[in-house]
Amino acid sequence: MGNYYQAEWETAPVEKMREHQGKLLKEQVAHTYKNVAYYRDLMDKAGVAPEDIQSVDDLHKLPFLTKDDLREAYPYGLLAVPLADCVRIQSTSGTTGRRVVAFYTQNDIDLWDECCARAIVAAGGTKEDVVHVSYGYGLFTGGPGLNGGSHKVGSLTLPMSSGNTERQIQFMTDLGSTILCCTPSYAAFLAESIKEMGLRDKIKLKAGIFGAEAWSEEMRRHIEKELGIRAFDIYGLTEISGPGVSFECEEQTGMHINEDHFIPEIINPNTGEVLPLGEKGELVFTSISKKAFPLLRYRTRDICVLSREKCSCGRTLIKMAKPMGRSDDMLIIRGVNVFPSQIETVLLSSGFEANYQLVVDRVNFSDTLEVKVELTPDMFSDTVSVIESKENEVVHKLKSVLGIQANVTLVAPKSIARSEGKAVRIIDNRAGKI
Amino acid sequence: MATIKQLSIFVENKDGWLADILEIVAGAGADLRALSIADTKSFGVLHIIVDKPEAAEEALTKAGCIVRENDVLSITVADKPGAFAAALRKLADAGISVEYTYAFVGHEPGQAYVILRVDDNEKAERVLG
Known part of the structure; x- marks a missing residue:
């Protein structure tokens, strides 16, 4: 049994949770229908009235919301309370199309902070800990979310934000940070820098909470080994609140969804049909507790699986597997679906580090995939054939995992740009080529 | 006949790399005795024999190169x-x-x-x- 931040909900019997969800769902649908014209129109078009939703069993009757709806309704179209009752906005990184803006009342922020507090406690955090938050602060939800969670737990919070790696490491050693919160790629970069500076013995980290980008099990083991910590996954999205929609416990076999706030569903991404528990499909969330920006049946584009197997941590919250990829990240190369996480797994299992870049192009009417990866000093040999055989090993493994041929290019250490936020892993040069 | 120290350096196939590396070697005050390059379509390995292998290796490593010394x-x-x-x-x-x-x-x-x-x-x- 583990430690809980809110045991009442984290270990609630399934029936109690379902009843709670039904009650909140009913209220949320009524609230949204009354206050959000955009969603009222969608419900009317679908022929669904608020009275049709009496319990979680009726959830499937509601229309979906997509990122396109959020862009369409930008900025105030999905706001459900007077603007005067809102205290904060957060926004997505906006790499594609228009930004998405989410609104929060003070109570919405409190609930979100509590979700993040559950994640910190599940990672072993207490008020004695020093929580080092290296997620970006600002419009991005990473920094504010974990910052708020850490306050709720009562830990000493270091609001580092991202960047300035030397200062990060200095604070880490001088102030004895015990829990690191950042993106997994930045954690790997920090680990590398700490090693180079010879400060591995000076850091007191015991755990890390890493999210906001896809990372593999091999990457987890790598970070755990390099920093001497346990690395926990955390999941969330700005539209639904931010990090803390789900979080990992010490069992590290999936992330517990904070079901008392967010009802998950898995659907067939093509038909919209709800799939039975245990099947792989697109994750959909309905936020039932927050009031300023309530999203009903929001399609996340993340592909994953839900599971209700008993967890050794004692939590009864449903678990979601690490998303296998986002349909946005998914590359279609020569008609084959390729997720960067598959390539990362192959590289790490072959002894490379997670410093890679995928270059997709179109040559002679056909797609090409080049995997650029940094050679590590351990792998280097003065004999070309030894290095070539390493290269060939990766080509063969990629071929068997992806089903397509990829060219592997070994590059010098540090030649692939490190990012302090989300890693730029994919360069797609196909636009405009036939 | 003698056993001597050779340095091998990993190089990407990019313009100017040989000049870059030899400048680093020269900067370390090491004099080049012999040189050979083995390459594939994506990378190469440069072998050099210099009079001060330790100094050259240190400078190359510091510059971020992958270097291996062997007899x-x-x-x-x-x-x-x-x-x-x-x-x-x-x-x-x-x-x-x-x-x-x-x-x-x-x-x-x-x-x-x-x-x-x-x-x-x-x-x-x-x-x-």
């Missing part, structure tokens, strides 16, 4: 037809495999120097001795 054989052969072939035949007969080799002309007239990377330095020295 290779340096042998002197007469500058006449068949001399090097005879040495290679002795190694082949003794079952020693040559990974790669490169030659350079020395200061003394009539002599050529050959660098040999073999799988067993000691045995090769005995065979050629």
Whole structure:
């Protein structure tokens, strides 16, 4: 049994949770229908009235919301309370199309902070800990979310934000940070820098909470080994609140969804049909507790699986597997679906580090995939054939995992740009080529 | 004949890399004695023999290069037809495999120097001795 931040909900019997969800769902649908014209129109078009939703069993009757709806309704179209009752906005990184803006009342922020507090406690955090938050602060939800969670737990919070790696490491050693919160790629970069500076013995980290980008099990083991910590996954999205929609416990076999706030569903991404528990499909969330920006049946584009197997941590919250990829990240190369996480797994299992870049192009009417990866000093040999055989090993493994041929290019250490936020892993040069 | 230190450096196939590396070596005050490049379509390995291998290695590593130092054989052969072939035949007969080799002309007239990377330095020295 583990430690809980809110045991009442984290270990609630399934029936109690379902009843709670039904009650909140009913209220949320009524609230949204009354206050959000955009969603009222969608419900009317679908022929669904608020009275049709009496319990979680009726959830499937509601229309979906997509990122396109959020862009369409930008900025105030999905706001459900007077603007005067809102205290904060957060926004997505906006790499594609228009930004998405989410609104929060003070109570919405409190609930979100509590979700993040559950994640910190599940990672072993207490008020004695020093929580080092290296997620970006600002419009991005990473920094504010974990910052708020850490306050709720009562830990000493270091609001580092991202960047300035030397200062990060200095604070880490001088102030004895015990829990690191950042993106997994930045954690790997920090680990590398700490090693180079010879400060591995000076850091007191015991755990890390890493999210906001896809990372593999091999990457987890790598970070755990390099920093001497346990690395926990955390999941969330700005539209639904931010990090803390789900979080990992010490069992590290999936992330517990904070079901008392967010009802998950898995659907067939093509038909919209709800799939039975245990099947792989697109994750959909309905936020039932927050009031300023309530999203009903929001399609996340993340592909994953839900599971209700008993967890050794004692939590009864449903678990979601690490998303296998986002349909946005998914590359279609020569008609084959390729997720960067598959390539990362192959590289790490072959002894490379997670410093890679995928270059997709179109040559002679056909797609090409080049995997650029940094050679590590351990792998280097003065004999070309030894290095070539390493290269060939990766080509063969990629071929068997992806089903397509990829060219592997070994590059010098540090030649692939490190990012302090989300890693730029994919360069797609196909636009405009036939 | 002697066992000497060779430095091998990983290089990407990019314009200007050889100049970059040799400048770093020169910056360390190391004088180049011999050089060879083995390459594939995506990368190359540069082998160099310098008078100050430690200084060169340190400077290259500091500059972020992947460098490996290892022992290779340096042998002197007469500058006449068949001399090097005879040495290679002795190694082949003794079952020693040559990974790669490169030659350079020395200061003394009539002599050529050959660098040999073999799988067993000691045995090769005995065979050629």
